């Protein structure tokens with residue numbers, strides 16, 4: 001077998017890996033939003049947003065396996081179904097629901113901004129018609145010579161670590177995975193089989209996360225202090241996973257003396273999460289937490305929200321559009337208020353700009369909020385030690401490091417070599433022999 005790296009080679013984003021053997025199996029086909037090349041002005045005055053696709057697939061495709069719904073893994077899949085492709089798509093039910101939400105939103109945003117989404121609603125329907133659901137821990141023959149088993153990746157609802165077996169070789173692909181427990185999920189399934197090759201994400205390949213409890217304490221203390229001083233809190237958050245995690249943390253620490261509002265795509269994502277109790281560690285607590293939150297349904301309601309002391313959880317997580325920007329515009333001028341970023345900010349995004357320079361772009365103009373800006377990263381990715389732990393668990397002959405910045409994948413690969421594990425960090429377009 002061979003592995004062609006079509007995307008996520010020495011970068012975070014547009015995950016796309018093609019296993020080539022008796023049958024060709026595509027692992028994810030995602031988009032890269034706002035790559036570093038667009039980050040032309042560190043002062044935050046020029047902002048260029050661009051979408052990058054993975055490399056084109058030149059070989060016949062026998063199956064697509066999707067690890068989870070995030071756009072950097074799923075975003076370009078409808079594009080593949082443009083020519084009425086018949087290739088089966090294997091995933092979990094929540095992954096399909098959440099992907100549909102993101103794909104439809106991609107078309108909606110393209111319409112508003114006058115861009116081309118790269119695919120049409122019909123292509124989403126064709127992708128849905130080609131979809132087959134797999135359960136965790138059940139090996140399924142997906143094509144005549146290929147078997148696949150899904151394991152819980154603990155990253156978002158329905159996310160999987162997959163093991164692809166072909167020609168007596170086992171290849172594991174982690175997608176994105178979480179090492180330790182969150183409010184909602186257990187972390188990845190620790191009962192993984194030994195494999196021949198491991199393709200792992202390395203987003204945090206050279207750093208460990210701060211202790212989770214400590215992080216929650218600092219985060220909630222900042223919120224409580226802001227509320228005590230009469231301020232409101234804006235929590236820009238990713239629609240899928242982070243918004244629901246923040247809702248759960250607020251409930252756990254009983255922060256409910258002011259209204260909590262949810263806005264943007266997070267609303268629909270939260271409804272989808274609520275349909276899959278079997279994926280949660282404690283669904284009852286999640287349900288109760290969601291009941292404490294009010295969904296902001298329209299613009300009229302939005303105007304009311306900003307006149308009250310409150311906590312607002314809203315997309316976009318990296319402040320690339322979404323109602324969060326409107327809230328910052330309205331509430332950002334008051335130094336009593338606070339904006340807390342809660343996740344990884346990709347270089348070149350508005351969130352990255354705010355984090356680095358204290359400024360961001362709203363309606364094309366540079367804006368510097370007087371509200372305090374802080375960041376607490378509730379990462380849904382494994383930290384360095386947790387990636388190493390997974391590698392030791394599955395004991396591969398070779399590790400292929402992807403989904404990490406160039407320096408990170410390189411340092412991580414070198415570290416693996418130092419401890420006697422063969423490792424590579426391919427570039428996009430590179431093919432690796434798996435023999």
Ligand SMILES: [Zn+2]
Pocket residue numbers: 068070155176
């Ligand atoms: Zn992800």
Ligand SMILES: [Zn+2]
Pocket residue numbers: 013015070072073176403
């Ligand atoms: Zn990812």
